[in-house]
Amino acid sequence: MGKTLSDKVWEQHVVRTATGEPDLLYIDLHLVHEVTSPQAFDGLRLAGRPLRRTDLTMATEDHNTPTLNITAPIADPVSKLQVDTLRANAAEFGVRIHSLGDLDQGVVHIIGPQLGLTQPGLTVVCGDSHTATHGAFGALAFGIGTSEVEHVMATQTLPQARPKTMAVNINGELPTGVTAKDVVLALIAKVGTGGGQGYIVEYRGSTIEAMSMEGRMTICNMSIEWGAKAGMMAPDETTFAYLKGRPHAPVGDEWDAAVAHWQTLFTDPDAVFDAEVTIDATQLTPFVTWGTNPGQGVPLNAVVPTPAGFADPVEQAAAERALEYMGLTAGTPMREIKVDTVFLGSCTNGRIEDLRAAADVLKGAKIAEGVRMLVVPGSARVGVQAVEEGLDKVFIDFGAEWRAAGCSMCLGMNPDQLAPGERSASTSNRNFEGRQGKGGRTHLVSPLVAAATAIRGTLSSPADL
């Protein structure tokens, strides 16, 4: 029997296998940020252990960093301490770091691909649940906790129980105005937040093959939102073209050797997955969330659902709680929901293609009265590129705030937060209670829907303009 893509990458990284033990996997790339690393560095220090492979490790500052006045010291003393701690740890252990103000600083999942460090067939980990983003290149990438961060620092390996495999088959041409974000929101609404638990999923089919690397990353990024261990896609010419010429992409003979290996990374025709899900892309429309988990989503042209309509009593209770928290009434058309804030950014939708798509919709328009819009590039370099293309001017002329790079309002660890009761249309990945600020209410949307919503002030798609 043939092997799946994830079987191949997994098996190529097994350092040790023994009965009754999880496999010991080698880790090719370890990305580090300030929130989930200080206790891991402390652990190394306490045990007197070195960091085994500094040349496979890279750090950046993203969660706490401000997006305004970035040359001034960080105002919040505890945020400053956490960032300063990362800087000190990186210096002490010899880890490469891209700090605030550096051109390669940014959200950790944006800068790995941007630098060409994320490559097909690698194992990539980070103390961050959105690490599956890197799976868009055919890497086996997953989020880990701080104890595991320390484990990787000390040993460059991780003991891992082998997950099952699942295929998500997505076929057909996406209708106009429907994006990778809508695909993944529709998928999560279909399978639920726990639908992928225990699986490494492979997204495949003609829709994925036709998609840009940016779109592929958006889909893999949200694998954790339906519980999957990791999300992957087979590398192809689109992947190779994206990588070629990036700072850490191989060159010359090494490029040829790498491509020859990358071309073996696909699911064999006779391989069998433990589970399969199918999505017909031609039937999709812009998708938005109404509740407090990413599985609580509906098409934009639908209405807020009625809790009694859920057969499962647990889902029914969750829906009742969600409507109360969100301040919504069942039956209200989603298009009539008024927002206070629009957030464009994050590791889900903070890449250049996302900014271009939104700017294209906003060009020449004015922001709706009473709405504020934050545009936060995923990395400093994405910001520079946007400025070179004049996108910053489009956003500023429209009435949006053009900010510096970071995680920002996706999780509100820096000053970019919703006030209690405020409602956002956000291109980020989580609509959890309080995620964007205590009492804040989040609707997850695509960049196109975010832009159209900023123009009309209510959840909208470009087709409504």
Place this chain on the structure above:
Amino acid sequence: MDKFSSHTGIAVPLRRSNVDTDQIIPAVYLKRVTRTGFEDGLFAAWRNDPEFVLNTPAYAAGSILIPGPEFGTGSSREHAVWALQNYGFKVIIGSRFGDIFRGNSGKAGLVVALVDQPVVEQLWALAEETPGVEFTVDLATKTITAGEQVFEFAIDDYTRHRLLEGLDDIGVTLTHEAEISAFEATRPSWLPKTLPAKVAS
């Protein structure tokens, strides 16, 4: 890590599903650089709600938490495990958990006991019938004793072994150093390295 064999403590019914790690501890509480002091952030948004279960005096000193399905989904923050431990929880009993949360718990010494949702419902009923009642969770026999009733729970064998023995995961892996070095020697030269740093011109 300390060895875990059995624990007896007050059972706390948390009748909510999809309690993600942002709800266990919101991001603004993640800024400490230690593994301690996170108890203030535990369930921060609910702690001012008098109806919240931990605000009921009989449950306040609880050490066995029984949440609804999909507990600990979302963010990888191990701070969620530390916050539960810092508050005093030793065991979480539930039917479905986020993978990363479950992994983090095993590493940090918080026991995650898996039971079917109907068992969760029974445990909720027992814990609510006599608020403050103590249950006993025994890792060696994989059982939960609640009054006269005994329920079996599941936990993967390797995690159970590590918890029972109090093993240091890193120490165990480092005993395989020769295998790690041998593997490293086979890695192709074209694989990326972060050092020396290269950046776009």
